[in-house]
Amino acid sequence: MSMEKLIQVYGLKKYFPITEGVLIQRETGSVKAVDDLSFDIFRGETLGLVGESGCGKTTTGRTLIQLYEPTAGEVLFEGQDLAEMKSTNLRGLRKRMQMIFQDPFASLNPRWTISQIIGEPLKVHKMGNNKQRAERVQELLDIVKLNSFYMNRYPHEFSGGQRQRIGIARALASKPDFIVCDEPISALDVSIQAQIVNLLEDLQEQFGLTYLFIAHDLSMVRHICSRVAVMYLGIIVELASRDDLYDTPMHPYTQALLSAVPIPDPVATRSRKRIILEGDPPSPSDPPSGCRFHPRCAIAKEHCQTDIPIWREIKPDHWVACHEV
C-alpha cells in the first residue's frame, strides 16, 4: 500500500441544532455529533470506523463526502479543500466519492428499474450518451455478478444480498476513487454477509478503491480493514493498524468494546475476561466534561473529569486519546 494521503481531515465538526418553538423557532442547543476529528485516509486502504450507535460514525462518513456541510474543520481530497470549492468543481469531485448505504430496502427507489437506478449517477454526471450508458449498466451488473437479464426489474423482486449488489453497482457507476460503506452488511443474513464482503474486497483490488468502512461488527472490521478508528460520543478515541488495535488495545473504551464482542466458540468465549460497561453512552447534546468516557471508565482519575485528553501517537501509527495509558 502506498502511503499517499487521499483524504485529510483536520478538526472536523458537525453540530445539529436543537430547536424549540413552533412558529418562532429558536436554537436551544446543539447535538455535537462529530466534535473535532483529525485523521487521514491513505489511497487504497480500508479504514474502519467503529463505535456504538449514536457515536457519530455515519455523520462522519456523510460529512466527509459533503452530504452534510461541516460546522467547522477541513476535509482535503487529494490536497484540495472541499469546503472552499465552488459548487461546479465540487460536482466534478463528487463522482469520485460515493456511498453504499446500510439498508438495501430503503436506499433503492421502488418505482425505478434496476437499470434506471444504476444509470442515474451516469446521467447526473453527464457521462456518455444513452447507448454508452446502457452498455455501462450492463458492465456494472457484470462486475457485481448480477445477471443483466434482470435489468428491467424492480427492487422488490430482489433479495437483500442482491439489492446490496445493486447499491454497490450504483456506487461504482461514476468510477469513484473513494467509497463510504455505511454498515453495508449489517442488514444482511450471515450467509450473505461473506458474499458481499468478498465482493467489496475484489472490487477494491480490481479498481484500486479506497474505503471508509463504517460498522459495528468488530469481527468483520478486523477481517476487512487495514486500519481502524474507534469513536465514542463524537470523537475518535483510538486509531491504529488492525492487528495492533485488536491485539493491544490501549484505550479503556476500546478494551471494553472488544471484550464484549461474542466469539463463535464456546471454549474461547467462556474463558475470556469480560469488561462490562455500566449504563448507556451519555447524550451527545451534553457530553461529559474532560474525557467523555470518564463516567463509564474503570481507570478514570480526578483529572479525567476536567482535562480533555490530548490525541497523541503513543507508538508509531497508534494514536490514542487517554490520560492514563
Add this chain to the structure above:
Amino acid sequence: MDPIVALDHLEVKFDTLDGVVNAVNGVSYSVESGRTLGIVGESGCGKSVSVLSIMRLIPNPPGRITGGKILFRGKNLLEYPENKMEQIRGAEIGMIFQDPMTSLNPVLTIGKQISETMVVNNGITKEEADDRTIKLLDMVGIANPEERVKEYPHQFSGGMRQRAMIAMALSCRPDILIADEPTTSLDVTIQAQIVDLVKRLQAEFGMAVIWITHDLGVVAELADRMVVMYAGYVIEEANVYELYGNPSHPYTLALLKSLPRVDASRGGERLTSIPGFPPDGITVSPGCPFAPRCSFTVDRCRHENPQLIDFNSDHKIACWVDVTTGKER
C-alpha cells in the same frame, strides 16, 4: 430430567397470495428446567415461528399449526382452549422480543405495563404490584427505579427498554423464558450487559431459557444445547461444545467458516461464503433444502430429504454426507 417444553414434529404453514409457505416442517426440540437452548438460523428459517407456536401466538389466518404437539410439562398446549392459554402466557412462559420499542405500549408508563401483568396473572393488589415492579426494575439493573416507573418507553434507551421487557417477562416467575433475538438491535456493550443479566437471573430463579438468534457468537456463550435450523427443518442438534467443536452438517460448517473472529488475525485468506440464498418455503423440492447451496451435494441429496438422525450419542444431524470424507455415509 423431564423437559419443561418439548416440540414434537411441529408443522406450521402460512397461506399467502403466492402460495402456502411451509414455515416449520416437523421440528422437534426440548429444554429442561435451568438449562438454555440456543436456536440459530437465518431469517425465514422458522426459528421464531416455532417459539411463537409455543405461546400459541401464530396469527390465524394466515398461519396454521397443521401437525405435531407442543408439550408443556407433558401436556399438549395445542389442545388447550384460549382462556387456559391466557393463564400460561406470561405467568408460566415468559417471552422477550427483538424490538423492545414496538413490544412496549408507547402510551402507558413502564410501571403500569409491568404491574398490570402481575395484577392480571397473580391476583395481587395494585399497590403490591407497584412495589414489586420497583423491585423488579432494580433487579434488572435500572438505576433509580422509583422515578423510572413513571416514565414512558420513549424516555428509555434501547438497552433499558430490553431490561424493562425482561422485568415484565420475569414478573410472574415463569418456568421458561423465551428470548427471540433479544439483543439483535442493541450495541455489543449493551448486549454484553443483557447476556450477563439473563445468566444471573437464570442462576437465581432456575428457569429454562430458549434463546433464538442468528448470531453464532452470543449463543456460544449462553447455551447448553444448540439447535441449527434451515428452511423450517432442524438440521443439526448437539451439546454446545460438540456443535462448535465438531460441526457435522455442511450448513453449520459453512456458517462457522463464513464468520471472521475478533480474536484471530486474518492471515490473508478470504471468507468462505455460501452461494445463493435461502429457499422461500413455497416451492418444495423432494431433496434436501440446502442441497442447491451445499458444496458436498451428492446425487441422493437432490431426491431424498435426509431425516434428523443420531450422529453420536449427543449429536444429531440431517445429512447424507460425511463432511470429513465428502462421501455419502
